[in-house]
Amino acid sequence: MAKIVVISGIAYVGICEWKETKAREMEVRMINRKKHEINDIYVKMLRLSFFCETFMEWSEQDFLSFQKRRRHIDSLLCSLRYSSSGSHTDSIRNLWRAKERYMREIIYWVHRQEEADREIAAQIPAFARQSERENAPKGGFLKRLFAKRHKADSPSAASMLHELNRSVVGRQQAYARKLAERTDSLDGMNRRLNVQLRQMIENMDGTVQAELKRQEEEVAEAGKRSFATVIGLTAFMVLLLIWSYMVIHRDMMRINRYKKRLEGTVRQLEQTVLENEELIEARKKIMLAVTHDLRAPLASISSYAELLSTEREVSKCREYSRNIRQVAGHMSSMLNSLLGFFRLESGGEKAVPVPFRLCSVTEILETDFMPLAAGKNLLLNVLSAGDAVVIGDRDRIIQIGSNLLSNAIKFTERGSVTVRTQFDQGVLTLIVEDTGTGMDDEEQTRIFTAFERLPNAIAEEGVGLGLSIVKGLVGLLDGRIEVASRKGVGSRFTVCLPLAVAEETMAESGRSRISVRSYTVLVLDNDTVLLAAIREMFAYHGVACTVCENTRDLMEHVRSRSYDLLITDLKMPRTNGFEVLKLLRMANVGNSRSIPVIASTASGNCDTGDLYAAGFSGCLKKPFSAEELLQVCTECLGSERQSEQIDLDALLKYGNRRKMLDTLIRETRKDMEAMAECAEKNDHEALKEWIHHLTGSWEIIHAGKPLRELFALLQDSGEFSVDEFGRTVQQVLEKGKEIICLAQQAKKAYESNCC
Incomplete structure (x- = not known):
């Protein structure tokens, strides 16, 4: 798309520039043609003017040639008048016509003079003959008589010649005067013609120069325009290139993300395949382990049950029952291990922090495992971290220690087993050491794998989940576990768990039991x-x-x-x-x-x-x-x-009491406003979500009954009355107000006690 835009822009600019260049070339050609026409007219008029210098010697053919050339110049001037000053061209045309007229008149008067000369030349022979007659010799008297009378009667040749001369001279003078007038007029006309020609040339030259200057300005302006266009186009192309780069970069990043995601998906699929293979292998192991480890207890239970059905002695029956309970407890322990492992693997387990004393962990472990150690003639060393009160999942910590101690005692034939706890800067360190068989480096990498059993554990009871559960529990409690072992020397397991120090007033961790009533x-x-x-x-x-x-x-x-x-x-x-x-x-x-x-x-x-x-x-x-x-x-x-008697102590056992109360007041008020709004809109699905959101915390403080009733009502798929719905919602809102009121009272009591 960007390429199309760039190419289109360049083509558009190129076409515009080509059109402007063609237009300027056309104007330049017109100006040059105009200059050429003016020069051609000027040259032709000069040549015609030079030709007119000899008009006295023209023949009729020359005069016709002059007329033809003058008409051609007139047509050129006529065509030129539409592209220049019309007054100058009209004046020049009129002057050329007047010049032609004056030249004709001059030629006419010259011809009249020539006619007068020819007339004189024609009469001179007659005057000569007459003069000869008058000068002839005299005859007789009669001749002289008659001759004298003849002389008296007719003018003499001299007088006639004189008269002719006077007449001819007069006409010639008149002709000369007319000719001089026409010649003067022609000279003046030639001067005016020259002036008009000069003005026309100057005017046309000024016009041409103005056109050329305008063309230069237009060329300069076009150059600026072209420069600006090129700059703009360049800037646009740069921006377009930047945008294209950004788009391409974004697409490349997206492709890379897709590629990485695809690679991640492929890796996940490969990992899933490996996990599936491991799961298949684990399923084989668990089936073998479960069938093997449960077959013997089931056989024992079946045998003892058969003995019970036939035994009549009470002591024997009690012994068989005790053995059945022990075997069933063993089976229950195995099944609980399996269930706990699967809950850890699926993320179903959650840490439950409670305040407790650290010494209680070692005390319970010592109580549970001292008989087992004594049964194998092993020394069990228990070192406690002291009597500090902390907040953590006590049961899970005891379970971690139990699994580690169970393995330590199981794989130690002689020597001792040591369990030690340390607490420093919010970290509980639980160390379990033994002098058992130990492990090499390759075995240490396998011990935390589910259903993995080392060669020295094949003959022992269990399904190979103890250390897997330990690792899962340590991860659940955000801790870490380390193992150090030497073959034939023993092993040491170190577990580090972060724990918060509890207030001394919260040290009581015993849970009050509700007495069993008749129900x-x-x-x-x-x-x-x-x-x-x-x-x-x-x-x-x-x-x-x-x-x-x-x-x-x-x-x-x-x-x-x-x-x-x-x-x-x-x-x-x-x-x-x-x-x-x-x-x-x-x-x-x-x-x-x-x-x-x-x-x-x-x-x-x-x-x-x-x-x-x-x-x-x-x-x-x-x-x-x-x-x-x-x-x-x-x-x-x-x-x-207890009629839903609200008990806030269950929420306020941990953390800062004031902050917990402030949070409870603020969040409950917001939740009640949101539920009231949903009820007003009859948004049942939103109400179900709010019930799901509030049920956990309200059940802890024994306030969940209104929520359960509202949820049960909403489950009826709309088969309830408006009054019943409004009454049930109002009960929830009233319970929320009660929680807020009790929280405010507890806050005031806490602040007064602090003061």
Whole structure:
């Protein structure tokens, strides 16, 4: 496009310049032709003037030639009068015509003189003869007599000649006078003609000079114009080149970006292929590991279960039951390791920072692993960093130490295992050393790979995920891990984790348990074994539990009585937990619209926030213990039974209390204004997004009930009245005002305590 514009511009300028040049050449040719015509006329008039100098000797043919040449000059002057001063050309033409007339008159009078001369010449012989007669000799008397009388009667020749001479002289004088007048007039006319010719030449020369000067000025102006055009065109071309360069550079950058993106995509695809190959290999390893490591526990459980069915001795039955629980715990540990690994790989795990004492980490590790070390006659050295109070994910740190200590004890046959913690400048350093088999450099590069088992670990229990989970947890906590090992000497693992120092007033990390109260629970799951286990767990703690395997039985139970709590599996063959929740909220059976619903799932990538936004009151991750089951139920029922008493302490445990309160007041006010605007516009989708946004934080402070009710109402697909919708939205707005009011009161109390 730029080339077309440049070529078009150059062609346009070239054509314009060519037209101007042709026009100037045409004007110059016209001026030259005019000069040539003037010079030609001037030369012809000069030649004609020179020719007129001998007009006294002209013949009739010469005079005709003069007339022809004079008419030719007259026609030239006539054509010239339209391109120059017409008065001068007309005067010259009139002068030439007058000159011709005067020349004719002069010739006429010259011819008259010649006629007079011829007349005299013709009469002179007659006068001579007469004079001869008068001078003849005298005769007789009679002759003399008669002769004398004759003399007296006729004039003499002399008198006649004298008279003729006087007459001729008079005419000649008259002719000469006429001729002199005409000659003078002709001279004057020649002078005027010369003056007119000179003026005409001067005028025409001035005109030509003016034209030439104008042409020079136009040429100069055209040169300036051309220069300006060239400069403008050059500047335009430079700008166009710059623009073209920028466009080309942008396109090249875009192409390079596309190329890099394509190369990145190719690399990603190659990496994906490698990862897929690794996943296939890992799947083979996990299948081999799981089938191998679960086969023996399952065989043991099957054997002990068979023995239980036939054993009558109580002590033996208890021993078999204890062994079954131990084997089941081992299987649960393996499955938890697998689930934890997959949750880390999928990004489903989140750090949960809480205030705790550093010494509690080493105390728990020492308590858990001292028996294992003593069982192998190993010395377990535990060195604590002190009693500092920090904020971090205590459970994950303990899990990291547990995995490292478990491996250290597992691969150490004699000597000692040392665990040491250090805390300096906000960094916790956890060091685990052993005097075990050790590793070479090649083995050290493989230990963090999932399902990778070194030759010395083939005979040991496990699936090869311990160090992979450790690496994932360290990355989750923004830390780093280092390993140093020598074959046959031992290994040392060093973990560095950033931790913030907590205020002493927040040092209590124990979580207050809500006491188990008498309540009724309805459980929906397609796994009959799990249903039986849940029912027994609840029964052991005095909780009434009803189980069902399908939604038809569920609705029958809900219709028959009001339950305090419902636990439903998220994934079932014919339905799922979301559909069950929707069915309950849409049905007007018993307390189906208000019963708290807990989602039970074995999925490692399930987002708790999404569950809360959908309307669930809690989440129970499989596999779970009786304590975990009761903890989730009591937390859910506790928040419901406390009539949504807002508790801000759950939000204010960490960080600066004043800033947290200011942020809570400001953001809650903005959120309530936005929800009120969405409700006024009946924008249900926007309201669902706001519910999803607020549910997480409101559930923490036990204020999520209005949000759940509004979400359940919106899930009815518009099957609700305007009054019901307005009332439910108003409850949410009132709850927001209550949160703001409580936050302002807490802020005032905090400021007064600080003062």
